[in-house]
Amino acid sequence: MRLKHFSFLFFFLTFNCFSQSTEALKTSAQKLYEANFLMDFEGIAQLSYPKMVENMGKTVFLEKTELHYENEEYRLRYQLQTVPLQFGPVKQVGGKSFCVITIRIPKRYFFENKLTSEQAAEKKAWLQEINNTKDVTFEPTRNSFNVKKISTYVAISDETTNGEWKFFNFDNPEQLATFNSLFDEKTKTALGLNK
DSSP states (O other): OHHHHHHHHHHHHHHHHHHHHHHHHHHHHHHHHHHHHHTOHHHHHHHBOHHHHHHHOHHHHHHHHHHHHBOSSEEEEESOSOOOEEEOOOEEETTEEEEEEEEEEEEEEEESSOOOHHHHHHHHHHHHHHHTOSOEEEEGGGTEEEEEEEEEEEEEESGGGTTOOEEEETTSHHHHHHHHHHSOHHHHHHHTOOO
16 A cells, blocks of 8 residues: 555656646746847846756857847848747756757848849848748848748756856757757757757
């Protein structure tokens, strides 16, 4: 009888910890999306995977994140403050917890200089390539492009994050490159990321 009680207690505690961890994951992912929407670069840094920020240097990370959103050529804005986030299963690989999150994000790129028809066609092809989507529409009156794409975040909870969920945003080529340098093919295969 005592074994039954211990088994139930173990199951209850495991389930409770898992559901708390899942709730923490959802809350943190939503905070990261909101930080991107608000262009809260400090907030993005705090929610990003610590080794990535450390490898890049926090000041450089903040500068590059800001340049991703605002530079001499264009201003990038997320168009919706909230969007549904699709969470894959939480997977354990090498003692670390991972979760792949996909988000359909509508973005707008406002170009600083008025684009000619030829320039707009070039920018459209460029935006399709860097965003990995065909859904790019030029709006001449606003000198901007509406881009709809599916973005991927990877959440990680491990010893370097003190058990909290921290993220890589695969929209950012440097974050993707850092992820690929920190994690092996076995991890990427387990997460379905090297298709």
